[in-house]
Amino acid sequence: MDATKKLILDALEEIVNADFKRFIWHLWNGVGSDIEPIPQARLENVDRQDVVDRMVEKYSTNAGTVAVQVLLNINQNSLAKKLDLKLQEVQQPEPEDRRNASVSVEDQPIQSDWKRPHSITQSSQEFKRTTLRENGNNVYIPMDKSQRKRLALLITNIRFKNSEYNRRGAERDEENMEWLLTALGYRVEKYRDLTGQEISARVEKFAARPEHKDSDSTFVVLMSHGDIIQNKDAILGVNYDEVENPDDFFFVDDIFCSLNSEKCPALIDKPKVILIQACRGEHLGGVKIQSDSAVHREKDFVCFKSCLPGIGAYRHPVEGSFFICYILDVFCKQAHTDDIMELFRKVTLRMEKDPRFKHAELRKDEFAKLMPCIDRTSLPKKLYLFPGL
Incomplete structure (x- = not known):
């Protein structure tokens, strides 16, 4: 100290x-x-x-x-x-004990001098062939790279009408996510500083894109302030004000409605990955311990959120959100061999061990802790991203 x-x-x-x-x-x-x-x-x-x-x-x-x-x-x-x-x-590193002694470097918290990797490790053709051959119907089959038209939607709110809401460091999150999605073979539709109504319109327009017919998957990434409104996760628009404009928000659930089988038939049986970097409340996350055939209306989704319900997310004012940094690091180093649920598990494991949240007390008897959360998942198969292929 x-x-x-x-x-x-x-x-x-x-x-x-x-x-x-x-x-x-x-x-x-x-x-x-x-x-x-x-x-x-x-x-x-x-x-x-x-x-x-x-x-x-x-x-x-x-x-x-x-x-x-x-x-x-x-x-x-x-x-x-x-x-x-x-x-x-x-900053003092967390003492290593027997729980961590056998864990690989890739599973440890990111270091204080972390920078985005220069490149993403690519999958080998041999790994792809073996994975598809041995797993059969348990894996989503990717389309040929030369024919597919993968799209991703990236929305980042940084500057708000009320400047006290401005999200310093979020520019880095936007830059990092666009880089990662592009490296994974997606053409990124990027928007910044939208109201709740504008977010809704962009999501609906994205769902209607004809390119989805020639795609094998999609990503939707929303990054802004968030809260629980009407008992639902909400993304705050840039004109939001708790007193003067409390209705400027977008419900996260509306993403699922826009991309489901009824509204977006082009993505039926194709994985839809939703990433949400936003608070889900004000708690700090830690306390002192004492067709002709019927189809599913909603399927093939996975939603990964930056924090648990009721908890605030954390963002470095220079380097961006911890959640996004961990996604970048894990995906770049391990997406060439791990399916997406395993990637999310490793992000969660490493964030849980981050020593920066070990003793960070901001309020009486309430400590800063950050644990991401997999939510509303309906993936019946394993999704491998096969970067580079």
Whole structure:
């Protein structure tokens, strides 16, 4: 903790008095929607050392992350990046025990200096032939690469009408997901900063695309703020305001309705992968322990969400969402041999072990924890992505 306090103090000593006053202003007026402010009375007539002490008292081991966010709020982006890198250097790794000793490097949490892999490991023709031959009807059969027209839909909300909702770092998520989907052979339809009604329209239009007839699968990725509304998962539109415009949202369930057998017959019997990076509530995720023939209306879906019901998702203000980073890392290294459910399991395993959430207490008796969730799954077969083939 002493090392963290020194790094924050060093950063504050690099800013002029006017910016220091703005830094304090953000601390008592609210750093972000998911970070409790420090009472103004605790920040009156304080110097830089006092501010660091108040932050550690309030945010404990998460004080460094809060400092980075405030620096971003006052447009000290370079200093925020510098502080973040130094904080990662002093972060203590989780002690290895017998549970982890036999786990491969690929199953461990991503490191603090993680960067997107330069490329995705490609499947071999031999692996593909063997997998299809040995598994028969238990695997979705991919179409020939030269004939298929794979499409993916990517919607990312970053800037909101209420600037306090802006999602810093989400640009990196958008860049990473577009890169991954393209590497997997999908042509990406990308949209940014949509209202709930616009999201609905884009999803419906995407479902009607004729190219799906010549495709063997699809991805739909939605990244925004989220909440539970009317007991359903909702994606918030860019004009959402809890008081002035509470109806600007899109229900996640509507994706399934738009892409089901009735509304999108071109994707019947073809896997539809839904990825959702959004909060599902405000809890932190951890507490102190005490045709002629009938077809299924909805089938061949799998939905992977960034967090459990009622829990908030976490996003780094520079590098993007933890959920998206793990998907990139696991898919790039292991999609050449693992089916998609195994890939999702490995993402979950590694996120569960991430030491950054081990002792991050943001509220009394409530700790930051992040566990993704597979939801509403109806895949009767294994889906291999066979990257490169």
